[in-house]
Amino acid sequence: MARHALRILYVEDDPRTAAAVSELAASCGDTLVWEENGSAALLRAGMEAFDVIILDRMLGDIDGLTITKRLRESGIGTPILMLSALGRSNDRAEGLDAGADDYMAKPYEPDELMARLRALHRRAAGQEHQAVIIYGAFECHLKARTAFRNNKHLSLSPKEFELFRYFMENAGETVTREMLLRDVWNIDFDPQTNVVDVNIGRLRRKLEEGFDSPALETIWGSGYRILEGV
Known part of the structure; x- marks a missing residue:
């Protein structure tokens, strides 16, 4: 079966870098649309459909986290x-907390960049058939990125929603700290911070506020x- 050709929005303020990535995408049979600044990218993303977005973190007008x-x-x-050229673990955590699905530090291998884009698209396409996950009193609307209880x-913030979705996808199962770091933060090592515990605490408060029964159980x-939250 032929691979789906990606339609990519690339936000990068360096024309030479943008040209190189555009050539790379074309060599893979994909279509790349380049925007030089964040304001234009926000407008374009709101008007057109893309399979994936490549977003440089440091831009001239609006930084990638804000976008x-x-x-x-x-x-x-x-x-x-x-x-981003900022590749430390806390830099990656900031990007993922802002709502990014993956984070790569510069310099990077071109083949890995395209492979990660394809993996992101496969993951998103695999979720399209299931628009809503329901477990007990909870509902997780994947496309709308909204959550409900009763x-x-x-x-929920973007990262809180990602956590909630992960729990809903693994409803009834124990989710370990290592699983959360790997699958929600895309970190395959322990950064020796309390980023998981802090975000779990915030999510727990929002899931339980105004309700008598607990939403998350600590094992x-x-x-x-x-x-189930009923």
Whole structure:
């Protein structure tokens, strides 16, 4: 079966870098649309459909973190791969917390960049058949990126939604800290920070506020599990 040709939005303020990536995408049979600044990219992303977005973190007008947050707040769930010369673990965590789906540090291998884009598209396409996940009193609307408990809308940040979705996809199972770092933060090592615990605490408060029964159960020494919330 022929591979789906990607339609990529690339946000990069360096024309030479943009030209090189555009040539790379074309050699793979994909179509790349380049925008030089964040303002234009936000407008384009809101008007046209893309399979994936490559977003440079450091731009002249609006930084990549802000662009990502604005896209997610406006309901645009297109997978985002953030590129940056800032490659430390806390830099990656910031990008993923803002709502990016993947993060690559510069310099990078061209083949890996395209492989990651294809993986992001496969992951997103695999979720299209299931628009809503329901478990007990909870609902997770994947395309709209919204969450509900007993029909009450839960106002979640982009990262809180990613956590909620992961728990819903693994409903009834214990989710370990290592699983969250790997699958939600895309970090395959322990950064020795409390980023998981802090975000779990925030999510728990939002899931439980105004309700009598708990939403998340801490399995001491193992991880966490979402409860039915009824």
